[in-house]
Amino acid sequence: MDYFFVLMLAGMSAAMVAGGLAFSFLIAPHRPGAIKNSPYECGEPPIGQAWVQFNVGYYLFGLLFLVFDVEAAFLYPWAVAFHGLGFMAFLEMGIFLLVLILGLAYAWKKGALEWV
């Protein structure tokens, strides 16, 4: 039932946006023009497309994010159950975190965390 409500809310938000846009479509003017519909570049005619190859730095941070976010997903069940697990769970997760911290230190030393 909880998730049904969540699903309903998703539907509602979509309906809100769609409803608003439909209403706006009915009352707003439509006078498209070649210049109006061109990409906005502060008055200059744009040269080429915007879909170009991008700085590889973004990809690097994407990879780092993936590592640490998946780690967080592993940590959630551990955190919930931790009250009843005792010292071994702490030790095991400590080793897991230590490996990740070492990984972070390695990335740091290699200069992967520098923005260039």
Added chain:
Amino acid sequence: MNSAPHIIQIALGAASSWQVKTVSERAADALSSNIWESIAYMAVALAAVGLLITFLGLSLIYVERKLAAHFQCRLGPMRVGPHGIFQTLADTIKLLVKEDIIPQEADKPMHLLAPFLCLAVPVLILGVVPYSPMTQIADVNIGVLFVTAVGGFGVMGILLGGWSSNNKWSMLGAMRAGAQIISYEVSATLALLVVVLFAGTMSLAGIVESQQQGWWIWRAHGVGIVAFIVYVIASTAEINRTPFDIPEGESELTAGFHTEYSGLRFSFFFLAEFINMFVVAALTSTLFLGGWMPFHIGEWEAFNGVMDLVPPGVWFVGKSSFIIFVIMWFRWTFPRLRVDQLMHLEWKVLLPIGLINLLAAALLVLRHLYFFPAA
């Protein structure tokens, strides 16, 4: 959760015991006997969230402008209605009748889809936030994980909006937003984990109930306050608020990822941004500041008694409003960060602090070292 009568036994004893019951539980109860009652609960929930969004959008934008003005010794909007309170309404009507332009070069389906994604995220989270014991739409049992997962989805709307516009400003803004949001999400998640560790549950209602002896921000021996600070910084960055607003830095990128959006479509991005701010404030107060729990001081029974007189909903709204005020205050206090400073702050400052803080928290929980242990 609703069958636990243990809820508040400190100081006051008998006076207060809160029964947590969510709207979805009511609907589920009514389902077997009277299906119409169940449907009525659903309708009420939808209407309530719809009204809440509208109200938040209208009021927060007004508050932001007024606060900004007063921080700079200006008056802000004054003309439309007394002290300009209808200014946002007027702006909404203006945006409604504006022409909706889709650039020729844009990827049209994606351009249309982006505002939907952007608004869906905060709305979904609003559905699981415990506003008061009686006012919560659905208490998802994986609450915190749900919030992180859905919150992380928000970046899709922004990336899609920026990419599909086929505009260089939008593209740059979207890529920056993507890098920033995913980076800071790591720290926010680690900070939330500290609370999950202490509370031993991911359900948001359960976390609020776990704070009856004291809010996690100070009950957790310093670890809580570090997590709180990390979370506030990281989530300010996640919702692209100043000083982390380089994705839409108007002095360099015109309007960032929503440069090509006009009329009502633009206003949905704007609305999502403000509702996101409320969502962050609500989550911060739920997880760290005790949600709807009143403020209690140890053995001061008279003081606690007075505090209990304030209804839980008011506590929640008060705490959330305070966090919203702080986030708006940030905007007029800190200058915008550069991209390399931004990445430096996250990966070299917040992330190591977050990891070590998490280990320290685990150690504290292991040794049962927290203030005001349960009686």
